[in-house]
Amino acid sequence: xxxxxxxxxxxxxxxxxxxxxxxxxxxxxxxxxxxxxxxxxxxxxxxxxxxxxxxxxxxxxxxxxxxxxxxxxxxxxxxxxxxxxxxxxxxxxxxxxxxxxxxxxxxxxxxxxxxxxxxxxxxxxxxxxxxxxxxxxxxxxxxxxxxxxxxxxxxxxxxxxxxxxxxxxxxxxxxxxxxxxxxxxxxxxxxxxxxxxxxxxxxxxxxxxxxxxxxxxxxxxxxxxxxxxxxxxxxxxxxxxxxxxxxxxxxxxxxxxxxxxxxxxxxxxxxxxxxxxxxxxxxxxxxxxxxxxxxxxxxxxxxxxxxxxxxxxxxxxxxxxxxxxxxxxxxxxxxxxxxxxxxxxxxxxxxxxxxxxxxxxxxxxxxxxxxxxxxxxxxxxxxxxxxxxxxxxxxxxxxxxxxxxxxxxxxxxxxxxxxxxxxxxxxxxxxxxxxxx
Amino acid sequence: xxxxxxxxxxxxxxxxxxxxxxxxxxxxxxxxxxxxxxxxxxxxxxxxxxxxxxxxxxxxxxxxxxxxxxxxxxxxxxxxxxxxxxxxxxxxxxxxxxxxxxxxxxxxxxxxxxxxxxxxxxxxxxxxxxxxxxxxxxxxxxxxxxxxxxxxxxxxxxxxxxxxxxxxxxxxxxxxxxxxxxxxxxxxxxxxxxxxxxxxxxxxxxxxxxxxxxxxxxxxxxxxxxxxxxxxxxxxxxxxxxxxxxxxxxxxxxxxxxxxxxxxxxxxxxxxxxxxxxxxxxxxxxxxxxxxxxxxxxxxxxxxxxxxxxxxx
Numbered sequence: 001x002x003x004x005x006x007x008x009x010x011x012x013x014x015x016x017x018x019x020x021x022x023x024x025x026x027x028x029x030x031x032x033x034x035x036x037x038x039x040x041x042x043x044x045x046x047x048x049x050x051x052x053x054x055x056x057x058x059x060x061x062x063x064x065x066x067x068x069x070x071x072x073x074x075x076x077x078x079x080x081x082x083x084x085x086x087x088x089x090x091x092x093x094x095x096x097x098x099x100x101x102x103x104x105x106x107x108x109x110x111x112x113x114x115x116x117x118x119x120x121x122x123x124x125x126x127x128x129x130x131x132x133x134x135x136x137x138x139x140x141x142x143x144x145x146x147x148x149x150x151x152x153x154x155x156x157x158x159x160x161x162x163x164x165x166x167x168x169x170x171x172x173x174x175x176x177x178x179x180x181x182x183x184x185x186x187x188x189x190x191x192x193x194x195x196x197x198x199x200x201x202x203x204x205x206x207x208x209x210x211x212x213x214x215x216x217x218x219x220x221x222x223x224x225x226x227x228x229x230x231x232x233x234x235x236x237x238x239x240x241x242x243x244x245x246x247x248x249x250x251x252x253x254x255x256x257x258x259x260x261x262x263x264x265x266x267x268x269x270x271x272x273x274x275x276x277x278x279x280x281x282x283x284x285x286x287x288x289x290x291x292x293x294x295x296x297x298x299x300x301x302x303x304x305x306x307x308x309x310x311x312x313x314x315x316x317x318x319x320x321x322x323x324x325x326x327x328x329x330x331x332x333x334x335x336x337x338x339x340x341x342x343x344x345x346x347x348x349x350x351x352x353x354x355x356x357x358x359x360x361x362x363x364x365x366x367x368x369x370x371x372x373x374x375x376x377x378x379x380x381x382x383x384x385x386x387x388x389x390x391x392x393x394x395x396x397x398x399x400x401x402x403x404x405x406x407x408x409x410x411x412x413x414x415x416x417x418x419x420x421x422x423x424x425x426x427x428x429x430x431x432x433x434x435x436x437x
Numbered sequence: 438x439x440x441x442x443x444x445x446x447x448x449x450x451x452x453x454x455x456x457x458x459x460x461x462x463x464x465x466x467x468x469x470x471x472x473x474x475x476x477x478x479x480x481x482x483x484x485x486x487x488x489x490x491x492x493x494x495x496x497x498x499x500x501x502x503x504x505x506x507x508x509x510x511x512x513x514x515x516x517x518x519x520x521x522x523x524x525x526x527x528x529x530x531x532x533x534x535x536x537x538x539x540x541x542x543x544x545x546x547x548x549x550x551x552x553x554x555x556x557x558x559x560x561x562x563x564x565x566x567x568x569x570x571x572x573x574x575x576x577x578x579x580x581x582x583x584x585x586x587x588x589x590x591x592x593x594x595x596x597x598x599x600x601x602x603x604x605x606x607x608x609x610x611x612x613x614x615x616x617x618x619x620x621x622x623x624x625x626x627x628x629x630x631x632x633x634x635x636x637x638x639x640x641x642x643x644x645x646x647x648x649x650x651x652x653x654x655x656x657x658x659x660x661x662x663x664x665x666x667x668x669x670x671x672x673x674x675x676x677x678x679x680x681x682x683x684x685x686x687x688x689x690x691x692x693x694x695x696x697x698x699x700x701x702x703x704x705x706x707x708x709x710x711x712x713x714x715x716x717x718x719x720x721x722x723x724x725x726x727x728x729x730x731x732x733x734x735x736x737x738x739x740x741x742x743x744x745x746x747x748x749x750x
Binding site: 113114115116201252253404416434 | 495496497498510513514515516579580581582583598599601602603604606609689690691692693694695706707709710711712713
């Protein structure tokens with residue numbers, strides 16, 4: 001158990017009592033307690049559709065937890081995997097035809113696309129929130145529609161700036177710059193030393209979106225206002241685009257063609273001094289004996305703070321949803337309730353070696369975040385998370401705008417000089433207005 | 438059948454035997470499976486796609502009929518028009534190259550080469566390899582940092598920095614067209630080779646005796662005799678190219694700056710990741726007129742009998 005005293009005190013009295021009782025129960029009893037609340041249907045069996053793991057330890061931990069659940073309850077859980085970009089069409093088809101897996105791990109605003117097809121899990125979600133210190137606001141936003149939970153916020157897949165410490169020092173920076181201005185200075189110095197930085201500007205679903213949304217948000221630009229009116233063509237956006245056009249000059253050539261894999265490849269090859277990525281790029285180096293030197297030289301940090309004065313990032317979020325058509329909704333909830341209990345969830349976070357960031361605040365003191373210095377930046381993923389389509393509501397429109405690459409195209413156009421910052425913002429405004437009409 | 442009936446004129450046919458003997462009932466019965474097959478696997482999906490294009494269906498939500506609204510919205514969408522332009526450029530450029538190079542290859546393979554069978558088999562390889570696999574190979578070939586082409590040219594001292602294959606708008610378009618041509622040539626070459634082999638050698642012999650040059654023999658014998666095959670092959674080739682998806686999706690996902698986005702990839706992007714099934718279907722339906730035009734062109738333009746037989750149009 002890693003619930004701190006503070007969390008216990010912060011929880012509601014009744015829930016705190018429940019949480020306090022937990023450490024004294026054996027695993028079996030804890031399972032029994034988590035499961036009993038939902039009284040799984042007789043003869044239930046479950047199918048989970050998840051994204052293929054990025055880190056093997058994460059999958060192993062999830063499978064081990066599932067095995068514990070099956071042993072305790074007799075409920076079989078079949079786990080199917082799909083490449084992460086294929087989850088969206090598969091889940092959409094299942095939602096449309098009303099058959100398929102009982103539980104699915106969806107990305108970004110998927111749960112907002114077909115909330116009517118998803119089981120309301122508000123009761124379970126709020127009880128977990130009470131037990132474990134509440135959800136991070138943006139994690140909760142992705143999983144709720146009109147105040148009800150249509151899934152459990154499962155994890156934020158953290159994105160962080162990864163850099164070669166020795167090269168940054170060599171460029172005259174004792175520590176990584178904390179603001180956008182400093183990053184530009186660093187970029188120039190690194191370029192002069194022939195160790196350029198590079199961030200994804202192509203249609204890379206993860207890295208491209210992350211970087212380009214940071215450019216927009218850190219300067220105060222936003223897609224829409226709270227009412228859903230498109231306001232992307234603003235002086236703030238233009239300031240961000242002017243900034244990225246300068247920053248781009250310090251990049252390694254070809255970043256506008258990069259998809260999700262390219263920056264990893266260039267970094268591992270030793271051609272890149274700074275990029276932004278999931279922790280996987282570190283493990284690619286750490287697991288290769290030939291790259292031990294590089295792995296030891298790698299450090300991570302969060303994206304620098306821009307004019308708005310706080311850290312904001314898009315990241316990727318994943319939510320565990322139960323389909324309404326499931327024949328065993330109670331068993332499915334019991335399963336998720338069990339997987340979110342501290343023993344299991346902590347084991348899973350540890351197994352994911354910083355790839356997955358907790359959505360419930362209590363888990364922030366999981367030992368994984370302090371086990372390696374490079375993990376620390378990823379621990380903040382859920383905290384710096386800002387929902388897609390900020391500051392408007394999540395839903396089909398925000399999903400459509402991201403799928404159409406409006407922000408990525410705008411940033412890439414301005415960065416590469418295909419359009420002036422003003423024109424790029426104007427064009428993005430036109431494209432977004434088509435969607436948010 | 439008639440003979441049997443004539444030999445036994447007094448035989449009284451039962452009802453079932455009548456059905457068995459009759460042309461109409463039995464004929465229809467034999468056709469039903471094929472008709473059902475076509476209806477379910479061709480007409481239904483196509484019809485559904487067309488219908489979806491007239492609705493505002495979203496993922497997870499039934500749509501309602503909205504008439505031409507999707508098309509009106511696409512009409513005012515500059516990205517859609519860019520994509521139409523890309524698709525036409527991609528199709529026309531790639532088809533011309535595939536035809537030219539394919540025909541050339543077919544003529545070469547039709548000569549008496551040593552190891553003829555071997556070469557013919559090798560030529561088919563790009564066509565046999567799964568598209569995604571060859572697309573991944575091209576992804577490496579066109580990599581912005583680790584392209585083998587850039588590497589080789591740098592080593593030879595011809596260029597100093599890697600070529601930005603998929604990052605520059607013009608380069609990216611040329612690169613995806615090159616990959617498509619590489620993949621499509623075998624189909625054209627082998628089909629045209631089959632056509633070349635049906636041309637009787639005696640025609641060439643007769644022409645040679647009459648003093649025809651190589652060019653004249655090609656122009657007045659090979660080409661007219663080959664034109665029905667060319668029409669069929671190029672129709673298919675144009676259709677494959679126009680509806681290409683995998684190559685783009687692996688190489689660029691429509692980037693950079695949507696310069697390689699094709700109608701098929703935009704349709705997918707809007708329908709599945711974007712969630713607007715109705716709009717995605719409308720883009721797919723918008724491809725049909727182009728495809729029909731291509732088919733009609735080849736049918737009426739290239740299959741004119743008179744022209745093939747040396748007559749005037």
